[in-house]
Amino acid sequence: MxxxxxxxxxxxxxxxxxxxxxxxxxxxxxxxxxxxxxxxxxxxxxxxxxxxxxxxxxxxxxxxxxxxxxxxxxxxxxxxxxxxxxxxxxxxxxxxxxxxxxxxxxxxxxxxxxxxxxxxxxxxxxxxxxxxxxxxxxxxxxxxxxxxxxxxxxxxxxxxxxxxxxxxxxxxxxxxxxxxxxxxxxxxxxxxxxxxxxxxxxxxxxxxxxxxxxxxxxxxxxxxxxxxxxxxxxxxxxxxxxxxxxxxxxxxAAKEVYEKNERLGAMKARLLDGVTRIVPDVVINGSLEDRVAGNLNICIPGTEGETLLLLLDQAGFACSSGSACQSGALDPSHVLLAIGTPRELAQGSLRFSLGRASTDEDVDALLASLPEIVRRARKVA
Ligand SMILES: Cc1ncc(COP(=O)(O)O)c(C=O)c1O
Incomplete structure (x- = not known):
């Protein structure tokens, strides 16, 4: 995983x-x-x-x-x-x-x-x-x-x-x-x-x-x-x-913050670059400035967060979606709605959060699997 x-x-x-x-x-x-x-x-x-x-x-x-x-x-x-x-x-x-x-x-x-x-x-x-x-x-x-x-x-x-x-x-x-x-x-x-x-x-x-x-x-x-x-x-x-x-x-955490951010910042840049190449219509949620180094939050139009999460999990990747399934309906994230994301788009959200143990290999593996995951998620939606 x-x-x-x-x-x-x-x-x-x-x-x-x-x-x-x-x-x-x-x-x-x-x-x-x-x-x-x-x-x-x-x-x-x-x-x-x-x-x-x-x-x-x-x-x-x-x-x-x-x-x-x-x-x-x-x-x-x-x-x-x-x-x-x-x-x-x-x-x-x-x-x-x-x-x-x-x-x-x-x-x-x-x-x-x-x-x-x-x-x-x-x-x-x-x-x-x-x-x-x-x-x-x-x-x-x-x-x-x-x-x-x-x-x-x-x-x-x-x-x-x-x-x-x-x-x-x-x-x-x-x-x-x-x-x-x-x-x-x-x-x-x-x-x-x-x-x-x-x-x-x-x-x-x-x-x-x-x-x-x-x-x-x-x-x-x-x-x-x-x-x-x-x-x-x-x-x-x-x-x-x-x-x-x-x-x-x-x-x-306080001692390592600068070193960790430098490492994660470079890793996230590669992730962002790959994601925008693989999903040209991807929407990046929130400014890329004033943002913690390890966070990338995106919406993939025409998908649902829950489906993406399940497909990612099956392929060996643990990440999160802002939308949560409550009483059978997908509730989009209140955070994404607060920044003005349209409801339907907000339902296809994904959060990747890199941390101390993350490696370039994690990012490469994700980018290799993402095209097929997005294709299948779009088919289901
Ligand atoms: C911003 C923020 N506040 C509060 C909490 C809650 O912290 P805890 O899980 O320790 O109750 C979390 C955890 O998800 C969080 O991300």
Whole structure:
């Protein structure tokens, strides 16, 4: 199999797996215990916090470990909105956010908040001026993802934050940075954002662990209540193997980002060149600039994403389609619709996401198989 779906998840790095295994074995202590087993586990958690904070440009005290990226999005949005409800009950989220953000916003809408959806440009950018135009005196939070998970476009969070805060200095800026870590350098303090979400399994770490950055002084209410772990913001016995792994994976991801991007950029250029040769009417989704190196998202007119995926899988290639089959009908991706892709075209979408382990051989094999796959997919549609 050729794995071309790194935006969905990544294989756990060998060194990360080894570290995890230590905390699944002899070093099994509970970090809340006072004895030596507990102290060892606590040390592992705090080392991970340091590593993680360093990788994303924050201080360790601003990192809260969570059960993944979705949970971090929920904590940031619901936690901050609830705490700041006295100042205003208006939130803004971009139209192509991950459902961790969109559905948290819709939940808040059902609980007395007003939500404005900020449109996204055809290129896959959120226009800072357009966004700032939606901010008003009661806007407590704005959420714009750093890197889109489907089309890979990168937002300039520094500009977005500056525009939002010049419209209302009290508005908090949240960013879902799950797809950013390891794909672009991250400096949350320099970007002047207040809240951010991260996930372990997109960066060579395990699933079910993530982190929420909460800038010092930003008020957030807990979403999960219990024993008061993580400063009362995320109760529940800490997932020590997962957290230790997340810290190391983040350190490696941040260290390797430039080298990885150079390699993947060249590989993607070859993939793009081959795809446009094989499918002359292919549509590239989102701008090719300001986009993570490993992402290529395309629509192949006259096909359906599900069919393409099945044919690709049979031929030994793992990748994704934006469209998902729900109740028997193909639902086109909300991301592609948000950037103005016509519904019918959006149904034939494919996302290739190259990663650390991808090789030229993966790309060559895909390009060799693609003509027959496209021919068969067009026949079925
Ligand atoms: C942009 C984005 N946000 C959030 C998530 C959710 O992260 P997790 O799978 O850790 O809950 C994902 C994963 O698909 C994602 O791509």
């Amino acid at each position: 050729h794995y071309l779906d790194h935006a969905a998840t990544t294989p756990v790095l060998p060194e990360v797996k080894d570290l995890m295994l230590a905390y699944l074995g002899d070093d099994f202590g509970n970090p809340s215990s006072v004895h030596s087993f507990g102290r060892k586990a606590r040390e592992a958690v705090e080392v991970a916090r340091e590593r993680f904070a360093q990788a994303v440009g924050t201080s360790p005290a601003e990192i809260i470990f969570t059960g993944g990226g979705t949970e971090a999005d929920n904590l940031a949005l619901k936690g901050a909105a609830e705490k700041l409800a006295g100042n205003g009950r208006h939130l803004i989220v971009s139209a192509f956010e991950h459902h961790g953000v969109l559905d948290s916003a819709h939940y808040l809408e059902r609980h007395g908040f007003e939500v404005t959806i900020c449109p996204v440009e055809r290129s896959g950018h959120v226009d800072p001026a357009r966004l700032a135009g939606l901010v008003r005196s009661g806007t407590t939070l704005v959420s714009v993802m750093t890197v889109n998970n489907e089309i890979g476009t990168i937002q300039d969070l520094g500009m977005i934050s500056a525009a939002v805060k010049s419209a209302n200095p009290h508005t908090l800026v949240h960013t879902d940075a799950v797809q950013a870590l390891g794909n672009i350098p991250i400096d949350l303090h320099a970007w002047n954002v207040d809240l951010a979400a991260f996930s372990g399994h997109k960066i060579g770490g395990p699933k079910g662990v993530g982190a929420c950055f909460i800038r010092a002084g930003v008020p957030v209410e807990a979403v999960i209540h219990g024993g008061g772990h993580e400063k009362g913001l995320r109760s529940g016995t800490l997932n020590v193997p997962g957290i230790a792994a997340l810290g190391l994976a983040a350190e490696v």
